[in-house]
Amino acid sequence: MSLVFNEDQELLQDSAKNFVSQNAPLSVLRQLRDTNDDRGFDEKIWAQMIELGWAGIAIEESFGGFNFGHVGLGVVLEETGRTLVSSPLISSVLLGATAISYFGSDPQKKYLLPKVVKGQLLLALAVDELPIHSPNRIESFATKVDGGYRINGNKTFVLDGHVADKLIVVARIDKGGVSRQGLNLFVVDKKAPGLNIQRTLMVDCRNCANLSLTDVYVEEENRLGVDMGVDHGASRLARVLDVGRIGVASEMLGSMQAAFDLTLTYLKQREQFGVLIGSFQGLQHRAATMYSEIELCRSAVRGALLELDNLHASDDSVARIASMTKAKVSDVAQLVSNEAIQMHGGIGMTDEYDVGFYIKRARVAQQFLGDAAFHRDRYASLNSF
Amino acid sequence: MQLSVFRADVRAWLDINCPETMRLPAVQDEVVWGGRNFQFKNPDSKIWLERMAGKGWTCPTWPEEFGGGGLSKEEAMILSQELSRINARPALTSFGISMLGPVLLESASYEQKLEHIPKIVRGEIRWCQGYSEPGSGSDLASLATRAEADGDDYLINGSKVWTSYADKADWIFCLVRTDVEGPKHGGISFILFDMETSGVSTKPIQLISGSSPFCETFFDDVRVPANNLIGGVNNGWAIAKRLLQHERTMISGFGLADSLNSDADHASIMDKVEDAAMHYRGDSGRLSDPVLRDEIAKFKIDSEAFALTSRRSLEESKKEQGPTATSSMLKNYGCELNKRRYELLLQALGSQALGWEGSGFKIEELGVTREWLRSKANSIEGGTSEVQLNVIAKRVLGLPDILNMRKGRD
Numbered sequence: 132m133s134l135v136f137n138e139d140q141e142l143l144q145d146s147a148k149n150f151v152s153q154n155a156p157l158s159v160l161r162q163l164r165d166t167n168d169d170r171g172f173d174e175k176i177w178a179q180m181i182e183l184g185w186a187g188i189a190i191e192e193s194f195g196g197f198n199f200g201h202v203g204l205g206v207v208l209e210e211t212g213r214t215l216v217s218s219p220l221i222s223s224v225l226l227g228a229t230a231i232s233y234f235g236s237d238p239q240k241k242y243l244l245p246k247v248v249k250g251q252l253l254l255a256l257a258v259d260e261l262p263i264h265s266p267n268r269i270e271s272f273a274t275k276v277d278g279g280y281r282i283n284g285n286k287t288f289v290l291d292g293h294v295a296d297k298l299i300v301v302a303r304i305d306k307g308g309v310s311r312q313g314l315n316l317f318v319v320d321k322k323a324p325g326l327n328i329q330r331t332l333m334v335d336c337r338n339c340a341n342l343s344l345t346d347v348y349v350e351e352e353n354r355l356g357v358d359m360g361v362d363h364g365a366s367r368l369a370r371v372l373d374v375g376r377i378g379v380a381s382e383m384l385g386s387m388q389a390a391f392d393l394t395l396t397y398l399k400q401r402e403q404f405g406v407l408i409g410s411f412q413g414l415q416h417r418a419a420t421m422y423s424e425i426e427l428c429r430s431a432v433r434g435a436l437l438e439l440d441n442l443h444a445s446d447d448s449v450a451r452i453a454s455m456t457k458a459k460v461s462d463v464a465q466l467v468s469n470e471a472i473q474m475h476g477g478i479g480m481t482d483e484y485d486v487g488f489y490i491k492r493a494r495v496a497q498q499f500l501g502d503a504a505f506h507r508d509r510y511a512s513l514n515s516f
Numbered sequence: 517m518q519l520s521v522f523r524a525d526v527r528a529w530l531d532i533n534c535p536e537t538m539r540l541p542a543v544q545d546e547v548v549w550g551g552r553n554f555q556f557k558n559p560d561s562k563i564w565l566e567r568m569a570g571k572g573w574t575c576p577t578w579p580e581e582f583g584g585g586g587l588s589k590e591e592a593m594i595l596s597q598e599l600s601r602i603n604a605r606p607a608l609t610s611f612g613i614s615m616l617g618p619v620l621l622e623s624a625s626y627e628q629k630l631e632h633i634p635k636i637v638r639g640e641i642r643w644c645q646g647y648s649e650p651g652s653g654s655d656l657a658s659l660a661t662r663a664e665a666d667g668d669d670y671l672i673n674g675s676k677v678w679t680s681y682a683d684k685a686d687w688i689f690c691l692v693r694t695d696v697e698g699p700k701h702g703g704i705s706f707i708l709f710d711m712e713t714s715g716v717s718t719k720p721i722q723l724i725s726g727s728s729p730f731c732e733t734f735f736d737d738v739r740v741p742a743n744n745l746i747g748g749v750n751n752g753w754a755i756a757k758r759l760l761q762h763e764r765t766m767i768s769g770f771g772l773a774d775s776l777n778s779d780a781d782h783a784s785i786m787d788k789v790e791d792a793a794m795h796y797r798g799d800s801g802r803l804s805d806p807v808l809r810d811e812i813a814k815f816k817i818d819s820e821a822f823a824l825t826s827r828r829s830l831e832e833s834k835k836e837q838g839p840t841a842t843s844s845m846l847k848n849y850g851c852e853l854n855k856r857r858y859e860l861l862l863q864a865l866g867s868q869a870l871g872w873e874g875s876g877f878k879i880e881e882l883g884v885t886r887e888w889l890r891s892k893a894n895s896i897e898g899g900t901s902e903v904q905l906n907v908i909a910k911r912v913l914g915l916p917d918i919l920n921m922r923k924g925r926d
Contacts, residue, residue, distance in 0.1 A: 410918035415909035430824035516790035
């Protein structure tokens, strides 16, 4: 498979680019922030995205999707990253729908996925319990009771957890807080008694939530993968998170490219000492370095998306390239967002100018589903060193 | 021809024609550079070269009328895949193939192509590159080697430096100044001549690694026929830059060292930095030094992303014509990666990577020492990393040239 887009993918990219630049510029995010919007995303724009079919790109046709693959979803995420579009695309589609696709039984998929594609159902995935991403350290516990489970535990950094109709909660069924055994995913309704959802306003103007679950009752049929027994969890969860990591890396790629383009434009406009500052070698070399690093990120993201669509890829090979990509993209996101501020000088520090939005989003995205250090450690382990 | 048919044909041909010893991992002193005086260490190398050159497959995409393979890019890709499938060694490695040939095909006259291209394909003439001069390194266009018209000839005087393998080459492609008036870029010509011409002499330069791949080359009233000049008088700079793009693409391959799969039977502990690091610490399963572990992971991640970028650039260049200014990015990144690799190997091996010669060290350990030193040239040869960053800034990113801006104000 080719690292260069084919015609269909190019068409999708062009249409996404046009849609985002015309309908969802960065000013939308600014407006959502300034008006303290209680949902944190623009519902009209989301409705249009649903209309365009974006929620179904990577979902099989038999479950209401368009079977266009993860490369397609990645293309769209990259474009929405350019203007920092805040939408449930990551929470509900990239993570929620993927969790259901990988874990769900056929009836669960048939019931839930078409609703996601049509925008009738918003999902959120609740994994982390600590401020540091550690998907194997799950203490939330599901006790078997008659007809289902009672879940107790706390979750943090749950993207769009405050607007989701259903929360997909990772909890363990056996004992032991760090074991890979016994992890299961439960679909919990937002109104379930005992579930407390606290919205957390993040620096990137998107929305997360902290959850606390006290004796929350979940019926057996709402445990994902009821037909698979209770012990299939950790490796499947890793695969779902890897899809998320690669998708988020696609979005980060679009954002870093936009921040870099903004910076490059500034270097070609701003005069000091009687010349354009872009003519200074001290800045040129740093710009050239950023360009090179962004190109490496683009290749990593494309390679990773292809691997997700490769039916013969093993979980380990997906894991390796996901960690490779998330580590690389996180490092470069840090570099580019820092340099973007510095090269803009004073104006880069002002709220009025857009570049600040990029550094804020970059840090949240870097941390989300594991930062560069987390993924280098995982990559080294996967490579047996 | 259908590509699947072509693949089957290639496979069948290779099966019969690639000698067994040519399917073993390449050995440095058996690399076939070709040329009038080339000694084949392994007789199979000669057979392999003759068979491949006979099909034009030493230069698969070059036109058949000049001896090339005449393959489409898709066919050439299949040939290269089939060659790697059987671990075939390159039949011929030369600057004629990687640097000179492509620009001759673009810029030379029909007669010039007919004269030189077939000899490159067959490995009959070994070429060297006369670019840098003692006073002209990064500022290559300031070169001063003079070519003065004298009847139907040019008389060439001056000297070149860092001429790779000048002492082994048959011919040189050389940048000379044919006009001393006007802007420096506008007075340069690209000319070819025989290294056996009277007045040419070479002197090897010993490097910090102890080896001498480069020479100083001197020209003292060297008489060269005027029709050896390529692309017209004073038009040499454009050709020179184009050739540099090809050279940079070639050198960027250094950055792929980590991602090459080595044959399990011939694997060395040095092939993977992490294996070496664990071996010299007596670790198994997990590297005990957490800082080095993180550094190696970072290096390998960059290497993988770089290998994907090389692949993507190759796929993109199919749509366009040959390498572009992004070759500077690949050259720069690939060289810096290779230097990082050797610095990490030094950390991995500790004092065993610091031997110079003699007992107490394995040959492959001494090899690391020498290659580490050699790698320092990667970011100097073919244009320094700083020059590559300048090229990216100006040609790819379109940032303004401060020299032009200041001139505009005078």
